[in-house]
Amino acid sequence: MTDLPIRHDRYPGARPFTDNPEDRRLFFGREDDVETLYHQVLSVRLLVLFGKSGLGKTSLLQAGVMPRLTERDLLPLSVRLNRTDVDPVELVIEAVEEGCKAQGIDYTAGERTSLWEFFKTAMFWRGDALQTPVLVMDQFEEIFTLQSIENRRLLAEQLGELVGAGLPATVRARRKAGEKLPYSERPPALKIILSLREEYFGALQELTREVPKILETRFRIIPLHQEQAKRAVVEPARLADGNTFSTRPFQYADKAVQTMLDFLEAETGEIESFQLQILCRHVEEQVKRKQAAGATEVTVDPTYLGERKAMDAILQNFYLDTIKTLPARRDRRHARRLCEVGLLNAAGRRKSLDEEDVVRDYKVRPPILARLEDQRLLRKEPRLGAFYYELSHDSLAQPVMNSRRWRLPKRVFIPLVVFVLIATGVTLWQIRQAESARAEAKKAKCLGTLRYARQRLGMGGG
Numbered sequence: 001m002t003d004l005p006i007r008h009d010r011y012p013g014a015r016p017f018t019d020n021p022e023d024r025r026l027f028f029g030r031e032d033d034v035e036t037l038y039h040q041v042l043s044v045r046l047l048v049l050f051g052k053s054g055l056g057k058t059s060l061l062q063a064g065v066m067p068r069l070t071e072r073d074l075l076p077l078s079v080r081l082n083r084t085d086v087d088p089v090e091l092v093i094e095a096v097e098e099g100c101k102a103q104g105i106d107y108t109a110g111e112r113t114s115l116w117e118f119f120k121t122a123m124f125w126r127g128d129a130l131q132t133p134v135l136v137m138d139q140f141e142e143i144f145t146l147q148s149i150e151n152r153r154l155l156a157e158q159l160g161e162l163v164g165a166g167l168p169a170t171v172r173a174r175r176k177a178g179e180k181l182p183y184s185e186r187p188p189a190l191k192i193i194l195s196l197r198e199e200y201f202g203a204l205q206e207l208t209r210e211v212p213k214i215l216e217t218r219f220r221i222i223p224l225h226q227e228q229a230k231r232a233v234v235e236p237a238r239l240a241d242g243n244t245f246s247t248r249p250f251q252y253a254d255k256a257v258q259t260m261l262d263f264l265e266a267e268t269g270e271i272e273s274f275q276l277q278i279l280c281r282h283v284e285e286q287v288k289r290k291q292a293a294g295a296t297e298v299t300v301d302p303t304y305l306g307e308r309k310a311m312d313a314i315l316q317n318f319y320l321d322t323i324k325t326l327p328a329r330r331d332r333r334h335a336r337r338l339c340e341v342g343l344l345n346a347a348g349r350r351k352s353l354d355e356e357d358v359v360r361d362y363k364v365r366p367p368i369l370a371r372l373e374d375q376r377l378l379r380k381e382p383r384l385g386a387f388y389y390e391l392s393h394d395s396l397a398q399p400v401m402n403s404r405r406w407r408l409p410k411r412v413f414i415p416l417v418v419f420v421l422i423a424t425g426v427t428l429w430q431i432r433q434a435e436s437a438r439a440e441a442k443k444a445k446c447l448g449t450l451r452y453a454r455q456r457l458g459m460g461g462g
Contacts, residue, residue: 007244007245007246008022008026008244008245008246009245009246009247009281009284010026010236010237010239010245010246010247010280010284011026011236011277011280011281011283011284012026012277012281013277013278013281013318013376014274014277014278014318014375014376014377014392014393015376016056016058016059016062017056017058017059017062017063017064018062018063019062019063019066019067019076022244022245023062023063024063024067025239026063026236026239027059027063027064028231028232028235028236029224029228029229029230029231029232030056030059030060030064030224030228031231032228033060033064033219033221034060034064034065034068036219037049037060037064037065037219038064038065038068038069040217040219041065041069041074041134041191041193042072044191044216044217045162045163045187045190045191045192046159046163046191046192046194046211046213046214046216046217047191047192047193047194047217047218047219048193048194048195048196048201048204048214048215048217048218048219049061049193049194049195049196049218049219049221050195050196050197050198050200050201050218050219050220050221051197051198051220051221051222052197052198052223053197053198053393054272054273054274054392054393055221055222055223055272055273056221056273057138057195057221058138058195059273060221061076061136061138061193061195066136069134073126073129073130073131073132074131074132074133074134074191075099075100075103075105075124075126075131075132075133075134076099076134076136077095077096077099077100077133077134077135077136078095078099078136078138079091079092079095079096079135079136079137079138080095080137080138080139080142081137081139081140081142081143081146081147081155082139082142082146084146084147084148084151087151087154088147088151088154088155088158089112089114089115089118089154089155089158090112092115092135092155092158093112093115093118096122096133096135097109100124103126104126105124105125105126105131106124106125106126107122107123107124107125108122108123108124109122110122110123114158114161114168114170115158115159115161115162116158116161116162116168116171116187116188117171117183119133119162119188119189119190120183120187120188132189132190132191133189133190133191134190134191134192134193135190135191135192135193136193136195137192137193137194137195138195139195139196139197140194140195140196140200141196141197141200141203142381143155143156143207144200144203144206145200145381152207153210156207156210156211157210159192159207159210159211159214160210160211160212162187162188162190162192163187163192163211163213164187165187166185166187167183167185171183194214198220201218223270223271223272223273224270224271224272224273224276225271226261226271229261229264229271229276230257230261232273232276232280233252233257233260233261233276233280234251234252234257236280237249237250237251237252237284237300238251246284246288247284247287247288247291248291250287250291250297250298250299250300251298251299251300252299252300253299253300253301253302255301255302256300256301256302256304256305259302259305260276260279260305260311263305263308263311264276264279266308272393274393275315278314278315278318279305279311279314279315282304282305282314283300283304283305286300286304287300312399312402315396315398315399316399316400316402316403318377318396318399319339319377319396319399319400319403320403322372322375322377323335323336323339323377325371325375326368326371330363331364331365331368334362334363334364334368335364335368335372336403337362338353338358338362338364339377339378339391339400340400340401340403340404341362341404342357342358342361342362343378343389343390343391343400344391344397344400344401344404348397348398348401349397350390350391350396350397351390352381352388352389352390353388353389353390354386354387354388355369355380355386355387355388355389356386358389369389373389376392377391377392377396378390378391378392379391379392379393
């Protein structure tokens with residue numbers, strides 16, 4: 001039996017674009033950024049990419065810049081600093097080896113004494129073409145949030161040697177001690193991209209002693225402007241390839257696109273890629289249903305999005321729909337409580353929780369956390385030997401806040417219920433007492449009237 005081909009959605013929704021053929025074709029709107037960043041990488045040995053969370057740094061690198069580098073016999077190798085059980089030098093080398101294996105690169109290992117010696121002696125071949133490695137160190141803020149001060153200094157020194165001129169001081173010292181090392185003064189053929197969240201950009205100043213040029217060449221990713229966002233919406237829908245995508249080509253009416261962009265700008269003052277992709281994914285699901293019902297030509301008009309309240313609901317429903325995918329009612333209840341109580345403060349802003357606290361206090365099991373992370377509702381961040389969870393993007397805070405409007409934490413809800421029950425009981429007792437008193441008063445009044453009548457008639461009392 002032949003497996004049916006996997007059909008891809010035209011809009012990835014909450015997940016980032018990746019370096020695969022389908023996502024590369026669908027990645028629109030950042031063409032100028034890709035071109036600028038690509039040429040900057042070509043011209044320098046070290047570049048820093050930074051920007052706010054959720055603007056698409058990973059997508060820009062994976063679906064935009066990395067494919068361009070590959071065309072020039074440059075070898076992008078992704079590195080994360082999210083482990084503390086491995087020496088930083090070994091951590092980088094392991095990531096390089098895994099990247100070579102994944103890309104089918106013929107790889108000759110280098111000396112593992114230091115990163116400078118490793119890349120000075122290693123060789124990378126794609127077919128008959130020698131490759132120049134490009135270390136893409138995504139989420140580089142992990143050097144501050146996860147690595148110890150000792151490892152941070154060690155890794156910074158290693159990076160400084162890689163991008164510096166001439167022989168490292170350590171190699172010179174070994175030569176001076178009589179060790180015969182066959183190294184020229186020329187640095188290794190290598191490039192480095194450091195990508196990190198904007199709030200950690202200033203922390204790079206801490207590494208300038210070891211890496212003097214770390215702040216010299218940088219690229220700041222900013223929110224999409226309207227023309228970029230229009231391309232990100234319209235162009236994926238036009239692509240024709242029935243064997244690749246889950247929908248046939250369709251188009252957007254200009255008014256529908258403008259309605260979407262005006263709504264997003266009104267929400268946050270800027271067009272965020274995350275929210276844009278969620279709305280486009282909602283539209284695509286409707287197009288699927290229409291095409292399945294027999295529609296041959298589909299034009300998306302504003303009714304696909306509705307008014308502002310409807311679009312707010314679409315963003316909110318991403319959260320609720322993700323929760324609904326959890327199989328057990330108990331897991332859904334615990335996950336909602338985690339998101340609506342644990343991961344938002346009283347003002348509705350995101351906060352993070354240690355995994356141990358999540359499991360203990362909110363009863364969300366590790367497999368459920370992994371599932372919510374995989375569906376891009378939660379983001380997992382390693383910090384100094386522990387993992388922390390938070391909502392994956394600031395744009396989710398308001399929808400989650402809206403969902404918790406009538407939901408109270410258990411520590412508040414239970415005492416409130418007890419109070420209401422007691423108050424209700426007291427009120428009912430008071431009502432019964434009042435009714436009894438009124439009945440007695442009425443009875444007394446009736447008896448008094450009867451005595452008066454009997455006296456007037458000369459019948460006497462009693």
